[in-house]
Amino acid sequence: MSLANTETYESLLPRSTPVQLIDQHGAAHADDEFRMPSTEALLEGYRHMVIGRRFNDQCTALVRQGRLAVYPSSHGQEACQVAAGLALRKDDWLFPTYRDSIAVSIKGVPARDTLTLFAGGWHSGFDPYEHGVAPQATPLATNLLHAAGFAHAAKLRGEPTVVLALCGDGATSEGDFHEALNVAAVFQLPVVFLVQNNGWAISVPITRQTAAPSLAHKGIGYGLPGQRVDGNDFAALHAVLGQAVDRARDGGGPTLIEAHTYRIQPHTNADDATRYRDDAEVAAWVERDPIERLRVYLEGTGALDQDGQTAITAEAEHEASVLREAMTDGAPTPNPLDLFAHVYAEPTPQLLDQARVLERDLARELEDHR
Ligand SMILES: Cc1ncc(C[n+]2csc(CCOP(=O)(O)OP(=O)(O)O)c2C)c(N)n1
Numbered sequence: 001m002s003l004a005n006t007e008t009y010e011s012l013l014p015r016s017t018p019v020q021l022i023d024q025h026g027a028a029h030a031d032d033e034f035r036m037p038s039t040e041a042l043l044e045g046y047r048h049m050v051i052g053r054r055f056n057d058q059c060t061a062l063v064r065q066g067r068l069a070v071y072p073s074s075h076g077q078e079a080c081q082v083a084a085g086l087a088l089r090k091d092d093w094l095f096p097t098y099r100d101s102i103a104v105s106i107k108g109v110p111a112r113d114t115l116t117l118f119a120g121g122w123h124s125g126f127d128p129y130e131h132g133v134a135p136q137a138t139p140l141a142t143n144l145l146h147a148a149g150f151a152h153a154a155k156l157r158g159e160p161t162v163v164l165a166l167c168g169d170g171a172t173s174e175g176d177f178h179e180a181l182n183v184a185a186v187f188q189l190p191v192v193f194l195v196q197n198n199g200w201a202i203s204v205p206i207t208r209q210t211a212a213p214s215l216a217h218k219g220i221g222y223g224l225p226g227q228r229v230d231g232n233d234f235a236a237l238h239a240v241l242g243q244a245v246d247r248a249r250d251g252g253g254p255t256l257i258e259a260h261t262y263r264i265q266p267h268t269n270a271d272d273a274t275r276y277r278d279d280a281e282v283a284a285w286v287e288r289d290p291i292e293r294l295r296v297y298l299e300g301t302g303a304l305d306q307d308g309q310t311a312i313t314a315e316a317e318h319e320a321s322v323l324r325e326a327m328t329d330g331a332p333t334p335n336p337l338d339l340f341a342h343v344y345a346e347p348t349p350q351l352l353d354q355a356r357v358l359e360r361d362l363a364r365e366l367e368d369h370r
Contacts, residue, residue, distance in 0.1 A: 009220070011225060012219060012220040012223065012224065012225045012226065013217070013220055013225075013226065014214060014216035014217060014219070014225075014226040014227050014228045015227070015228055017228070018228040018229050018230045018231075018236075018258075018259075018260050019031065019033075019034055019228065019229045019236045019240050020229075020230040020233050020236050021034060021036050021233060021239060022233050022234075022235045022236070022293055022294065022297045023233075023293070024232070024287060024288040024289075024293050025293070025296065026292075026293045026294070026295070026296025026297040026299075026300060027297075028297065031239075034236065034239035034240060034243070035239060036235055037235055037242075039301065039303045041086075041238060042234070042235060042238075042294065042297070042298060042303070043298065043303060043304065043308075044086065045082050045083065045086065045234040045238060045294065046234070046291070046294045046295065046298060046304065046312070047312050047315070048078075048082040048086070048102075048106055049078040049079060049081075049082050049234065049290060049291045049294065050291060050312050050313065050315075050316050051312075051315060051316045051319055052074070052078045052081055052102040052106075053075065053291060053316075054316035054317065054319065054320050055101070055102060055105070055111060055316075055319065055320065056073045056074055056075045056078075056265075057075070057320075058320040058323055058324065059101075059115065059118070060073055060075075060265070060269070062115075062323075062327055063269045067119070067327045067328075068118045068119050068327070069118060069119060069120045070118050070269060070270060071115075071118050071268065072098045072099040072118075072267065072268045073099075073263075073265045073268075074099050074100070074101070074102055074263075075263075075264045075265045076198075076232075076261065076262050076263060076285065076289070077099070077196055077231065077261045077262070077263065077290075078102065078290055078291060079231060079232050079233060079237055079261070079290035079291075079294075080103075080196045080231050080237060080259045080261055081100060081102035081106070082103070082106060082234060083238050083241050084100070084103040084106075084164060084166060084194055084237075084241065085102065085103040085104070085105070085106025085107050086106060087164060087192075087238075087241040087242060087245050088107065088132070088162065088164055088245065089162070090108075090132065091132060091159075091160075091161060092132055092161055092162045092163065092164065092245075093132045093133070093134065093150055093162075093163045093164070094107050094132065094133045094134065094163075094164050094166070095134045095137070095143040095144070095146055095147035095150070095163065095164070095165040095166065096133065096134065096136050096137070096143065096166050097136060097137050097138075097140075097143060097166055097167060097168065097171070098117070098118075098137070098138050099168065099196075100136060100166050101114040101115070101136070103166065104131075104133050104136065107131055107132065107133050108130075108131040108132075108133075109126045109131050109133055111319065111322075111323050111326075112125075112322075112323055112326035113125040114126070114136070115323075115327065117135075117136055117138075119327070121333070122334055123135055124136070134146060134147070134150075140167070140168070140171040140174050140176075141167055141171040141172075141174035141175075141176035141177045141180070142176055143165055143166070143167070144165045144167055144176055144177055144180035144181075144193060145176050145179055145180045145183075146165075147163045147164075147165035147191050147193075148163075148165075148179075148180045148183050148184045148189055148191055151163040151190050151191040151254075152183070154190065155187070155188075155190060160249060161190065162190045162192065162245050162248045162249050163189075163190060163191040163192070163248075164191075164192045164241075164245070165180070165191060165193050165194070166194050166196065167193070167194075167195055167196070168195065168196055168197070168198060168201060169195060169196075169197040169198065169199070169200075169201060169206050169210075170200075170201025170202070170204060170209060171195075171201075172195060172209070172210065172215050173201075173209055173210070181193065181218070181219070181224060181254070182222050184222075184224065184253070184254040185222040185223045185224040185253065185254055186223075188251070188252075188253035188254070189248075189253065190248035190249060190251075190253075190254070191248060191254045192241065192244045192245055192254065192255050192257065193255070193256045193257065194241065194257045194259060195215050195216075195256070195257065195258045195259065196259050196261055197215055197231065197258050197259060197261065198231075198262050198263040199262050199263065200263060200267070200276075200277065202267045202271060203271075203275070203276040205277075214226075214228055214258055215256075215258040216228045216257065216258035218256065219255075219256035224253060224254045224255060224256055225255050225256070226255075226256045226257075226258065227240055227244070227255065227256070227257050227258070228257075228258050228260065229257060229258070229259050229260070230259075230260060231259030231260045231261030231290075232260075232261055232285075232288045232289065232290040232293070233290070233293070234290060234294050235294070235297075237259060240257055241257065244257060261290075262285035262288070264282060264285060264286065295309075336362060337355055337358060337359060337362075339358075340354065340358075
């Protein structure tokens with residue numbers, strides 16, 4: 001049997017090279033399909049990336065001071081984070097992972113509230129409904145299924161909601177990734193999947209993660225379009241994500257986007273990346289820094305001058321000091337028994353039994369420490 005529609009088949013395939021509008025030296029490149037975003041949009045992206053980098057560095061310092069238990073830094077991935085955070089309207093929904101605090105804060109969550117999880121407090125330090133942001137997922141790829149389900153509900157209700165789900169390259173090997181893409185394509189759901197391919201899943205390189213030509217090529221297997229984009233080029237990400245979000249809102253269905261980027265720092269502070277990767281590899285990616293290339297481009301066009309740069313740096317410093325201040329007391333310590341409080345509306349007898357056992361153990365522990 002031949003393919004039903006060769007044209008459709010071709011339109012689902014990603015490009016052989018990632019979409020790029022501004023190269024690593026800050027030079028612009030024209031593209032037949034994607035236009036350069038407005039200067040205003042680029043300046044906004046630049047500002048958020050500088051603030052985001054400062055946020056990343058501040059959080060790393062907070063871990064060293066013991067005020068955060070753990071922080072998965074997105075240093076080097078700020079273009080993906082900022083483009084994702086800015087791609088959505090207020091009523092749209094973001095389904096992030098542990099590494100996506102910057103995207104979450106751009107969507108409106110106060111920066112300190114994204115850190116409750118990493119300070120060892122509640123799993124989500126914010127109200128998802130207030131900001132249209134699901135709790136940051138730590139199990140890999142589960143958030144993709146939640147995103148597809150949420151998009152399905154929105155579609156059934158006739159709401160114009162678009163859902164953006166984020167994951168890493170490692171998450172694409174999970175069964176949940178397959179199920180989410182499949183259901184999204186079958187039901188033509190308004191969901192965009194953005195894979196931040198940062199080269200490594202802790203110590204597992206992308207070459208051991210997949211034998212596919214690219215992660216974006218996986219889209220065609222489900223019948224949804226895949227696209228590859230330079231993940232350190234904010235301009236390209238803004239254009240590609242914008243097109244996918246518009247398509248989803250117009251009833252065109254889901255898109256899979258693979259952003260090629262790099263995790264400059266270790267997986268978290270608990271990881272030693274020097275044990276599995278070369279300094280030369282890291283250095284080559286530092287050369288492709290997303291912030292630096294946009295700065296060079298904006299300065300070249302005259303859109304950014306020294307005063308503008310000084311104002312943005314000052315804003316980033318201010319945000320970092322607000323964060324330091326907010327984290328002085330750390331996150332509120334949750335009551336371990338709250339674990340049982342939100343499982344079912346009506347707790348089962350088994351759950352009540354387990355809660356009683358924990359309560360007894362905690363009391364005994366307290367007694368032992370007297
Ligand atoms: C279902 C599941 N399996 C294993 C883990 C342990 N784990 C935590 S992070 C990680 C690597 C994730 O890599 P990737 O998806 O590329 O995201 P990145 O951390 O690079 O952003 C693994 C295996 C987990 N959190 N969830």
